[in-house]
Structures are given as structure tokens and as C-alpha cells.
Amino acid sequence: MKFVDYVTISVRSGRGGPGSAHFRRAKYEPKGGPDGGDGGAGGSVILEGDESLYTLLDLRYNRHHFAESGQPGQGSQKSGKSGNDIVLRVPLGTVVRDGESDELLGEITDHGQQVTLAQGGKGGLGNVHFKSSTRQSPRYAQPGLPGEEREVTLELKLLADVGLVGFPNAGKSTLVSALSAAKPKIADYPFTTLEPSLGMVYMGDWRSFVIADIPGLIEGASEGKGLGIRFLKHVERNAVLLFCIPADEESPGEAYRTLLGELEAFSPHLMDKPRLVALTKMDIVGPELADAWVAEMRQRFPEGVDVLPISSVARRGLEPLKEALWSRIEKARG
Ligand SMILES: Nc1nc2c(ncn2[C@@H]2O[C@H](COP(=O)(O)OP(=O)(O)OP(=O)(O)O)[C@@H](O)[C@H]2O)c(=O)[nH]1
Ligand SMILES: [Mg+2]
Structure with missing residues (x-):
């Protein structure tokens, strides 16, 4: 898996465009002084972060990017036009x-x-400077300076779309193994x-997303209890948070609020990320009880929270x- x-x-x-070695010519001034302008700078090739992109696919199909040279300087101290830069847009997280x-x-x-990949050559100075x-x-x-040429490798670590949040033992890793080949x-x-780890979830058609298994959180994690909350930096860039709460949790509403509190800390x-709750381990509830159980559990969460039994x-x-x-992922991807 990749x-x-x-x-x-x-x-x-x-x-860079060459500077001009032009001399002023005018009827009343037969031996005019130097008035050659500067050459224009060559265009650069620049990489730019774009939060609406998620893959390097565009660059895979278009691998050569050559920016324009600068134009030569001219008489009357006119500078040459600079070459246009090429700006390549890439997703956040590109190395x-x-x-x-x-x-x-x-x-x-x-x-x-x-990030500049190749800096445009400087234009040469015209003779007016000398x-x-x-x-x-x-x-x-001066002649213009040459441009730069290089190969660069871009690497994008795929961001997880979904981050799992829950107490230890809530069934997060088991869920990742059920949804993905991880x-x-x-x-x-x-x-x-x-340590957080990732799994790729394929939905049977062209759709796929990445889910991140995250260590368990406990009350006081933000003050260093348990494994602390440093690993939450891994969910900062996840689009959706999936809270895992076991079906036999005694106070699910409180568990949910505690987890939220640690995230907020x-x-x-x-808090702005879309979230939903997976009520895990539903098989421990007998099938004849399941519907009533879920209905009862749902009532113990704050209103408007989506609770899905699994x-x-x-x-x-x-x-x-x-x-x-x-x-939710689709909405977040825009
Ligand atoms: N009956 C049942 N047990 C489950 C289910 N999912 C997980 N478990 C059990 O719950 C325990 C904890 O599962 P994990 O997936 O390791 O839980 P976790 O949330 O990843 O735990 P930490 O990594 O410690 O935070 C294991 O004994 C699992 O076998 C489920 O759907 N049904
Ligand atoms: Mg785990």
C-alpha cells in the first residue's frame, strides 16, 4: 500500500536579458553619451501551496517547465521586459x-x-552604468546571467481525511483494520x-479516503496524562473527526464531552471540523436489544450529534x- x-x-x-550598449543619438548632440538600458530578469519557476489540491497528478502529466528569458535592454535607458514566472501549484504537505x-x-x-525551484537569471546592466x-x-x-536547470522530486505524504478520536480500548485500531488493509x-x-498510522479505505468505485489510527486520549491528556496530546497534531489536517465510543460505555455523553475538551485544549x-460518533462494539449487545440500545444511547449525546452503530x-x-x-470528506474537499 502506498x-x-x-x-x-x-x-x-x-x-537574464543582456544589457544594452547603446549611445544617445540626437541631431544637436552628435556624440551622445551611453544610454543602454538593463536587460530584463529571466522568469523563475516557483512552487506554490494550494489548499484546494490533494494530489500531484497534474504534474505527473506535465513534467517540463521552462520559464521565459528576459528581453534585452534598449536605448534611452529602457529596460528589457522580464520573463514571466511559472507558478506550479501543489497541495499542502508537498516536500x-x-x-x-x-x-x-x-x-x-x-x-x-x-518555494523557488529555479531562480531566473539576472538581467545584464546597460552601458549607462559604466x-x-x-x-x-x-x-x-553586461550579458544576462544564465538561468538554472534542475530536476526536482516532489513528494506528498497523503493527509488522512479522517482522524479517529477515542479513549484507549475504544476499538479504533480494530475499525481501521476492518475498513482498510492496514x-x-x-x-x-x-x-x-x-504512534498514529494510516489506512486507505476503498469504497468499491473511484472513491477512496485515508483514515488515521490515533493513540487513545484520556481525561487530562492535555496536562500530560496518558500519552499526552502531542500526537493530536496529526489530526489537525484531517478533514473529519470520527469519535469512537464503545456501545457499553457507561456515560457516553460525558465521554464525548471529555474527548472534545481535550481536543479543544x-x-x-x-472544534470547527465536522465530526461524528461511531458507537463501536455493537455486537456485544444482543440483536434483539440493539435498536432500543442505540435509541437510548443517542439520547445521551448532545443534540445534533450523529451517532452510527457499528x-x-x-x-x-x-x-x-x-x-x-x-x-463529509467530499464537502471538506470542496
Ligand atoms: N466485541 C468487540 N470487541 C471489539 C470490537 N472492536 C474492538 N474490540 C476489542 O476492543 C479491544 C481494544 O481494541 P483496539 O482496536 O486495540 O482499541 P484502540 O481504541 O485502538 O485502543 P488503543 O490503541 O489502546 O487506544 C480489543 O480487545 C478488541 O478486540 C468490536 O467491534 N467488537
Ligand atoms: Mg489502537
């Missing part, structure tokens, strides 16, 4: 490396953030999961859960 999107592209910036040395050139984390008391008629103007460690003791921004072990309720997640 969670990384790679593409290698070749980029070249434009050469850029030199294709040859593998040296890290930058990481795009913010919308509008730019006039001095001893040299009244410089015939010299095989996280599962055990009947708390804090089995120590980490970052109030997390069982990863019995593989029940998984399709409606995927669809519910998908509709």
Missing part, C-alpha cells in the same frame, strides 16, 4: 528535494507559500497504539459509516 505520491519534474528558469543530491529544498505547508570620468563612452554592457496492533489493554481550531468484529454498520464519512 501513502506517498511522488513525481520528478525538470525545471529551467529563464536567462521538495533536489532530484540529484536529494537535498531538501523546502516543504509547502501553507496556502500561498512559495560611464566614469575616465571612460566617457563605455562600449561595454494491520495495526490490536489488544485488550489501553494504549496499544503508540490542544487547538480550538479542531461492529468491526461482526462487520456491521461499516457501509453506512463509510458513506457518512465520505459525504
